[in-house]
Amino acid sequence: MNPNVILPGVFLAALFLISSEAPYIKATNVVCESKNKSWAVFHYCRLKAYSRNKTSVNINATLLHPANNIMVKMVRMVKKLSGYKPFLFDVTVDACLFMRKKHNPVIKMFYNFIKDLSTLNHTCPYEGLQVLSDYHTAKFPVPLPPGDYGVLMDFIFDGKKQLYVNTYVLHL
Ligand SMILES: *[C@@H]1O[C@H](CO)[C@@H](O)[C@H](O)[C@H]1NC(C)=O
Ligand SMILES: *[C@@H]1O[C@H](CO)[C@@H](O)[C@H](O)[C@H]1NC(C)=O
Numbered sequence: 001m002n003p004n005v006i007l008p009g010v011f012l013a014a015l016f017l018i019s020s021e022a023p024y025i026k027a028t029n030v031v032c033e034s035k036n037k038s039w040a041v042f043h044y045c046r047l048k049a050y051s052r053n054k055t056s057v058n059i060n061a062t063l064l065h066p067a068n069n070i071m072v073k074m075v076r077m078v079k080k081l082s083g084y085k086p087f088l089f090d091v092t093v094d095a096c097l098f099m100r101k102k103h104n105p106v107i108k109m110f111y112n113f114i115k116d117l118s119t120l121n122h123t124c125p126y127e128g129l130q131v132l133s134d135y136h137t138a139k140f141p142v143p144l145p146p147g148d149y150g151v152l153m154d155f156i157f158d159g160k161k162q163l164y165v166n167t168y169v170l171h172l
């Protein structure tokens, strides 16, 4: 198998920015889309259901050209009667810099959640098959009120949005 990794995985982990005391959190939907199919193609982007309370996130995609300049914009939303509103988290991360330096302790914590579920263990460029397998847990000491949350991740290569991965979770 191609040793290239899943880039979205690093940031997917942030979806599960949750309290370890929560009775449960479960991914309820994941939506992936490439805005530029000559650069990125998704083959697979689905939840796997284990039980009523447990799902995992599985993504597989190919980057047809090397990506050397990657910014990831991540917004965490909470659902209100009026729709999803930004909540807590709105950051843009230089993914290549992070993979070189691991200098951001918060992002590093997320990275640690998924590093064994992907082959993310390398620096830029990213090219070829990218896989996240069976991602379903994270313990993170940030209490959140119950509700529906979304984490919207835009992947910006060379200054333009090329793909996004939006994951929705239920927190009881
Ligand atoms: C789409 O991807 C191709 C291949 O990497 C790239 O040359 C082109 O600039 C991209 N288009 C946009 C609008 O980013
Ligand atoms: C990626 O998805 C495609 C289409 O479902 C599948 O054929 C392929 O085996 C998957 N590869 C990996 C490594 O998961």
Ligand SMILES: *[C@@H]1O[C@H](CO)[C@@H](O)[C@H](O)[C@H]1NC(C)=O
Binding pocket: 023, 024, 051, 052, 053, 172
């Ligand atoms: C699912 O979560 C609910 C609410 O916390 C709990 O009552 C129920 O026992 C859980 N079921 C399983 C199969 O874990």
Ligand SMILES: *[C@@H]1O[C@H](CO)[C@@H](O)[C@H](O)[C@H]1NC(C)=O
Binding pocket: 121, 122, 123
């Ligand atoms: C990759 O994993 C190996 C073994 O776990 C570790 O020694 C190495 O530092 C990692 N490399 C990167 C770039 O994270």
